[in-house]
Each structure stands twice: as structure tokens, then as C-alpha cells.
Amino acid sequence: xxxxxxxxxxxxxxxxxxxxxxxxxxxxxxxxxxxxxxxxxxxxxxxxxxxxxxxxxxxxxxxxxxxxxxxxxxxxxxxxxxxxxxxxxxxxxxxxxxxxxxxxxxxxxxxxxxxxxxxxxxxxxxxxxxxxxxxxxxxxxxxxxxxxxxxxxxxxxxxxxxxxxxxxxxxxxxxxxxxxxxxxxxxxxxxxxxxxxxxxxxxxxxxxxxxxxxxxxxxxxxxxxxxxxxxxxxxxxxxxxxxxxxxxxxxxxxxxxxxxxxxxxxxxxxxxxxxxxxxxxxxxxxxxxxxxxxxxxxxxxxxxxxxxxxxxxxxxxxxxxxxxxxxxxxxxxxxxxxxxxxxxxxxxxxxxxxxxxxxxxxxxxxxxxxxxxxxxxxxxxxxxxxxxx
Numbered sequence: 001x002x003x004x005x006x007x008x009x010x011x012x013x014x015x016x017x018x019x020x021x022x023x024x025x026x027x028x029x030x031x032x033x034x035x036x037x038x039x040x041x042x043x044x045x046x047x048x049x050x051x052x053x054x055x056x057x058x059x060x061x062x063x064x065x066x067x068x069x070x071x072x073x074x075x076x077x078x079x080x081x082x083x084x085x086x087x088x089x090x091x092x093x094x095x096x097x098x099x100x101x102x103x104x105x106x107x108x109x110x111x112x113x114x115x116x117x118x119x120x121x122x123x124x125x126x127x128x129x130x131x132x133x134x135x136x137x138x139x140x141x142x143x144x145x146x147x148x149x150x151x152x153x154x155x156x157x158x159x160x161x162x163x164x165x166x167x168x169x170x171x172x173x174x175x176x177x178x179x180x181x182x183x184x185x186x187x188x189x190x191x192x193x194x195x196x197x198x199x200x201x202x203x204x205x206x207x208x209x210x211x212x213x214x215x216x217x218x219x220x221x222x223x224x225x226x227x228x229x230x231x232x233x234x235x236x237x238x239x240x241x242x243x244x245x246x247x248x249x250x251x252x253x254x255x256x257x258x259x260x261x262x263x264x265x266x267x268x269x270x271x272x273x274x275x276x277x278x279x280x281x282x283x284x285x286x287x288x289x290x291x292x293x294x295x296x297x298x299x300x301x302x303x304x305x306x307x308x309x310x311x312x313x314x315x316x317x318x319x320x321x322x323x324x325x326x327x328x329x330x331x332x333x334x335x336x337x338x339x340x341x342x343x344x345x346x347x348x349x350x351x352x353x354x355x356x357x358x359x360x361x362x363x364x365x366x367x368x369x370x371x372x373x374x375x376x377x378x379x380x381x382x383x384x385x386x387x388x389x
Contacts, residue, residue: 001038001096001289001290001293001294002144002146002271002293002296002297003015003100003106003108004042004096004099004100004103004106005293005294005297005301005382005384006105006297006300006301006304006384007100007103007104007105007106008042008100008103008384008386008387009297009301009305009384009385009386009387010105010305010387011105011301011304011305012105012107013105013106013107014107014108014109014138014140015106015107015108015109016109016112016113016114016127016129016138017108017109017110017111017112018111018112018113018114018147019110019111020110020111021090021110022089022090022093022094022097023090024089024090029086029087029088029089029198029200029205029283030084030085030086030283030284030286030287031054031084031085031086031087031092031286031287032084032283032284032287032373032374032375032376033074033077033079033080033081033082033083033084033374033375034079034287034291034374034375034376034379034380035286035287035290036048036079036080036081036085037079037080037081037379037381038290038294038380038381038382040080040081041381041382042382044095044099045080045081047095047099048085048095049085051095052087052091052092052095053087053091053201054085054086054087054091055085055086055087055199055201056081056083056084056085056086057074057083057084057086057183058073058074058075058082058083059071059072059073059074059075059366059370060072060084061183062187062188062189062356062359063187063188063189063233064188064189064348064349064352064356065189065190065191065349067356069356069359069360070359070360070366071359071366071369072366072367072369072370072372072373072374073363073366073367073369073370074370074374076367076370077370077371077374077375078375079374079375084373084374086198086199088200089286103387109129109131111131111132112129112130112131112136113129113130113131114127114128114129114147114152114153115127115128115129115130115135115152116128116156117143117153117156117157117268118137118139119267122266123266123267124143124157124265124266124267124268125139125140125267126138126139126140126143127140127143127153140267141267141304141307141309142267142268142269142300142304142309143267143268143269144268144269144270144271144296145157145268145269145270145271145274145275146270146271146272146274146289146293147274148272148273148274149256149273149274149277151270151273151274153268153270153274154260154270154274154275157265157268157270159260159261159262159263159265159270160260160261160262161258161259161260161261162258162259162260162261163256163257163258164257164258164259164329164333165212165255165256165257165258166212166255166257166279166332166333166336166337166340167211167212167213167336167337167340168209168210168211168212168255168279168336168339168340168343169209169210169211169212169213169214169215169252169253169254169255170207170208170209170210170252170253170255170280171207171208171209171210171215171218171226171250171251171252171253172205172206172207172250172251172252172253173206173208173230173244173249173250173251174200174203174204174205174206174243174249175203175204175206175230175237175240175241175243175244176202176203176204176240176243177199177200177201177202177203177204181204181236182236183199188233188234189233189339189342189348189349189352190232190233190348190349191342191346191347191348191349192342192343192344192345192346192347192348193208193209193229193232193233193343193348194208194209194233194339194342194343194348195207195208195209195230195233195234196209196280197234204237206230206234207253207280208226208229208230209339209343210343211340211343211344212254212255215252219247223244223245223246223247223250226244226250227241227242227244230244253280255279255280255336256277257277257278257279257329257332257333257336258276258277259275259276259322259325259326259329260275260276262318263275263314263317263318263322264311264314264315264317264318266311267309268314269296269300269314269317271289271292271293271296271317271321272285272288272289272292272293273285273289275292275318275321275325276288276322276325276326276329278328278329278332279329279332279333279336281332281335281336282328282331282332282335282372282373283373284328284373284376287376288324288325288328288376291321291324291376291378291379291380292317292321294380294381294382295317295320295321295380296317297382297384298380298382298383298384299313299316299317299320300313300314300317301384301385320378321378323377323378324376324377324378327377328372328376328377331372338351
């Protein structure tokens with residue numbers, strides 16, 4: 001998104017992608033209303049909704065024990081699209097990359113794995129990347145680390161972070177889906193278990209929550225114990241849980257919540273998960289990253305065009321985006337700690353009763369939850385121009 005916006009403003013941008021394609025099976029699927037608004041501001045919304053396969057959800061549901069409880073309601077959001085679009089992230093990235101090709105300053109290099117930062121006169125001046133043509137040095141007025149929670153860029157830069165993690169991990173797995181299955185989205189909670197199920201059309205992408213570091217315990221109990229846990233939360237899967245044959249069918253997502261103390265150095269900026277790893281709770285990570293990209297483009301396109309990005313410009317990006325990031329993380333941590341107590345101590349259905357009562361009887365709480373998830377604390381709007389030549 002940042003590459004698209006800067007190229008649209010007439011700048012030369014090189015986007016490096018480590019892999020040969022964007023396909024990663026265990027990525028987020030949610031394109032939230034705030035992101036859909038940005039697409040509208042760029043004139044891309046109609047094409048996205050027409051050309052990219054997606055499903056639209058206007059209200060999430062939560063299953064607690066045997067009860068189905070209404071969750072966040074997006075129908076009254078002050079946005080163009082009053083729904084969350086569920087689409088595989090690789091389809092969204094392919095869409096953006098294809099649209100960016102019309103800008104002559106946009107250059108996408110696939111299979112380009114950044115290994116080192118280059119420096120000149122105390123300033124980051126570029127990167128060295130392994131490519132299909134061998135090592136290449138790419139020089140730039142500004143290097144932006146967008147390489148996720150295990151960022152090579154931030155590691156190479158030696159940027160320090162504050163760990164704010166909640167003690168929870170996620171087991172990702174897929175189970176086939178049938179047309180008559182219920183459409184669970186926000187999640188299902190039992191006495192000592194919790195799981196989110198994302199509708200991927202022909203299959204469910206399941207996120208089964210466990211205490212942090214608890215994978216070894218599950219492995220020792222055998223895959224049968226995991227199947228039983230999934231089935232207790234989603235009884236309609238019946239014999240389909242047998243598709244989880246071995247632990248090779250299960251991937252561990254180690255949940256990490258942190259925030260860099262400083263997102264930048266001379267010639268370098270980190271955004272998205274590279275600057276602040278988000279919990280999967282609420283599925284807001286991709287949308288926070290896109291908000292970062294829009295804010296960075298709004299603040300930096302003029303200094304970049306003039307060829308003199310100052311530390312104050314980079315600090316302005318962090319100053320704008322850090323408060324909404326930390327506010328979102330604080331909510332994720334509170335919710336995550338509550339889930340950890342259920343996983344470790346049990347009695348989840350009883351513990352959830354006050355929460356269920358509030359969701360059932362106070363619609364404004366559902367709308368507030370939808371605004372927090374769908375819009376966020378500081379929604380960004382595109383302010384970069386589109387170059388005429």
C-alpha cells in the first residue's frame with residue numbers, strides 16, 4: 001500500500017518480496033471498513049468488490065457453550081461499506097500489485113530477500129538482498145521495513161522493542177466446509193477451550209487457542225486430543241476432524257504483542273508488524289499496517305519528493321500512529337488475558353455470562369465493538385496527490 005501511494009504521487013519505489021508469490025496459508029483474511037474507505041478514496045473500491053472474491057459480514061457472532069450471541073454490529077458505522085470483507089490476503093495483495101503497475105515509478109521485485117542494511121555517513125542508505133540474479137544492492141533515500149513480526153530490517157537496525165505480549169498461542173489448521181455449515185466468525189468458547197473459524201469457501205481456517213508454550217503438552221496427548229477439542233467446540237464437523245491426520249496438518253502461531261521504542265533511524269522507518277506486532281484478536285493487524293502506510297505516505301511524500309527526509313519527518317509518523325496502536329494492543333491484551341484464564345482455569349461459560357448479558361441487551365456495546373474493530377482509534381485518509389505525469 002505504501003509503495004502504491006508513493007508511486008501514485010510520482011516517486012520511484014522498489015518493493016521487495018521475499019517469496020515468489022503472495023500465497024501464505026496462515027494469513028489474515030479481513031479487510032475492514034476503514035481499509036475499504038481507503039480503496040474508495042483511491043478509486044479502487046468498485047473494482048475490488050467486483051473482481052476480488054470475498055464474503056461480506058455485517059455482524060459477527062460468538063458462540064458460548066450452546067448459546068449463539070450477537071457480536072459487533074457494523075451496520076451503523078459511518079463508512080461507505082458497513083461490513084467486513086473476508087478475502088484471502090494473497091488475493092488482496094495481488095490486486096494492489098496489479099493496480100500499482102500503472103505507475104511507472106512502481107517496481108516490484110519478487111524473490112528478493114533482504115539480508116543487510118547498507119549505511120553511508122551514519123545513515124541507512126539501502127539494502128543488500130538475495131535475488132534470483134544473486135546478491136543485489138539497492139540504494140534508496142528511505143528504507144521502510146514492512147517485513148512483519150520477525151523483521152530482518154528492524155533486527156539489522158538494532159531497534160529495541162517493549163514486549164506487551166499476552167500468554168497465548170494459536171494452532172492454525174484447516175477442515176473442509178460444507179454449504180450447510182453455520183457461519184461462525186468471531187469465535188466459539190467452551191469451559192476450557194476457544195476457537196475462531198474463518199470461512200474460506202471450501203474449508204474452514206481454524207484458530208485453536210492454547211496457553212503460550214503449551215504445544216508440547218498437546219503433542220504429548222496426541223492428535224486425537226486436539227480433534228476432540230475441536231469437535232467439542234464445533235460438533236457439526238463430526239467426521240471431518242479426521243482430516244487432521246498428524247501434527248504436520250497443524251501450524252503454530254506464536255502470538256507476539258510488542259512495539260518498538262523508536263520506529264526509525266536516519267534513512268530508515270518501520271511500520272506495520274515490523275514496528276508493532278499485533279495479537280490476532282479482532283483480526284486488526286493488516287488494517288493497522290495499512291493505516292500506518294497511509295499515514296507514512298501522507299507525511300513523507302513531500303520530503304521524499306524534495307530528496308531530504310529528516311528525522312523529524314520519521315518521528316512524525318510514529319507520533320501519529322503509536323497512540324492508536326498502543327490503544328488497540330491494550331484492548332487485545334485485556335481480552336487475551338481473559339481467554340488465558342478460561343484456558344487454564346476452566347469454567348469459561350460461567351465466566352462469560354456477564355459479557356453475554358451485555359452483548360444481548362446493550363446494542364450500543366455491539367456498535368462500539370464494531371467501531372473499534374472496523375474503524376479503529378485514528379482512521380487515516382489518503383492525502384497524497386496523484387501525479388499527472
